[in-house]
Amino acid sequence: MPADPQVPDGDRTRTRRRWGAVAALVAGALALAGCTSPKNQSDASERPQITHDVPAELSRFYEQQVEWTECGDLECATVEVPLDWEDPEGDVITLAVNRSTATGSDVIGSLLTNPGGPGGSGVEALEGIVMERVGKEIAERYDIVGFDPRGVAGSQPVECVDGEQMDEIVSADPDYSTEAGVQEAEDRFGALGEACLQNTGELLEHVDTVSAARDMDVLRAVLGDETLTYLGYSYGTQLGATYAALYPEKVGRMVLDGALDPTLSADELAQGQAVGFESALRAYVEDCRTGASCPLTGSVEDGMAQVKKVLDRARRNPIPTDDPDRPLTGSLAFSGIAQSLYAPDLWPWLTRGLQGALANDGSTLLFLADFYYDRQDDGTYASNSTEAFWAINCADDRSPSDLESMKASAAQIEAAAPTIGYYFSYGGVVCAQWPVPEAGGLDSYAAEGAAPILVIGTTNDPATPYAWAESLSALLSSGVLLTYEGEGHTAYGRSNECVDDAVDTYLLTGEAPADGTRC
DSSP, X not given: XXXXXXXXXXXXXXXXXXXXXXXXXXXXXXXXXXXXXXXXXXXXXXXXXXXXXXXXXXXXXXXOOOOOEEETTEEEEEXXXXXXXXXXXXXXXXXXXXXXXXXXXXXXXXXXXXXXXXXXXXXXXXXXXXXXXXXXXXXXXXXXXXXXXXXXXXXXBOOOOOHHHHHHHHHXXXXXXXXXXXXXXXXXXHHHXXXXXXXXXXXXXXXXXXXXXXXXXXXXXXXXXXXXXXXXXXXXXXXXXXXXXXXXGGEEEEEEESOOOXXXXXXXXXXXXXXXXXXXXXXXXXXXXXXXXXXXXXXXXXXXHHHHHHHHHHHHSOBOOSSTXXXXXXXXXXXXXXXXXXXXXXXXXXXXXXXXXXXXXXXXXXXXXXXXXXXXXTSOBSOSHHHHHHHHHHHHOOOOOSHHHHHHHHHHHHHHOTTTGGGGSOTHHHHTTOSSOOOOOOSOOOOTTOOOEEEEEEEEOSSSOXXXXXXXXXXXXXXXXXXXXXXXXXXXXTSOHHHXXXXXXXXXXXXXXXXXXXX
């Protein structure tokens, strides 16, 4: 599910957002483009592959020789995995992998990372994770590894539509008040699914999270690690929890930050996230009212009503922007607002966006929505993250698509999140006509016998509500809950020293903080 808010037309939770979102928008961040990470020092290639206890039909994957090449200050490679894990002797696909090798000599092993999504590129995110998130000693003692899960970016990708068609989908404002409007939304995503199948082929049926977690065990082996040490953010927590359930005896030191509960239904996830974004928006409004430039007036409730008025107005009559061909629709306005709620550092951008929208200029909110979707100035999209997001979610779980069920769910969501709940409703339309069957998840995520797994939750996380961290840590037989009392999405590397020290100690020594520790 998605680092992040749901797409405006509805789907499962969107817990993905391109890594480095905060860094790319706050002052001085663009200067990072000219920075380089320390020159790699360890010879990671000397560690042997771990291939024992592998079924014969999988040996060609676990025993493959990976060739690493220099790509800037990192190393890059491709790794082969089965297209269909139920038919490992059939076709193969390739995964894009990169790594920043340990800068010290006392190397513990590899730290596999995932930035979230589904649809986020771990290869693209790696440099930001190394430079901005992990502690210095972590970078000294681990080869930090990024990878693009199946269907994503540099791995065998999901491919669907061109930029113009994507613009139409993400900007559409469906009318869910009529049966015809709901049908129109279903048909729109049905056409998208057919395009995905035509352009992606058989892979579209095999982009589920369980298959991606199995791929991670091949990565563990070819990297030369007996157990998997892993840092997963947002959707990456679902990926990590799935790995732990499949291979509990191979779990090493695992950090799941911004947790998802993989046992919740798509509708439960949508409602939880709607409430999460509503709460984050309320925190923003409370903060905004203390600033001289805040465009919202009156009480907090008055401010929430004014935000809703912007959304409702954009849906009825799109707001002009500096691009005469691209007015700000309600869906785009919501995406821009949601993008700004991922961290308090982004709240000034929301203030600018609301200032403009209230003055009949939607340009800033459109800019934020474009950033959210990886849309470039020339109308193309820099990644397939949104297409992969839809495809992976439809592979994992689907909301009921019958009209009465969607109406009932929408009523619950909008009652719980009256300002923005509309944009989390009618999620069943996305997968109603998806052209390949649902793969589903696992029967149990207890991961009995696994080493301690560190689960981190932020108390007012918009995209992955704190309650999900509580439930995931209880669901995992060895789950340990670490709480960050604050705002924003995820915690490690962006919150405070208490969280960072606890995670660094765990990754360096294996000693987890006491269950229930609060920072």
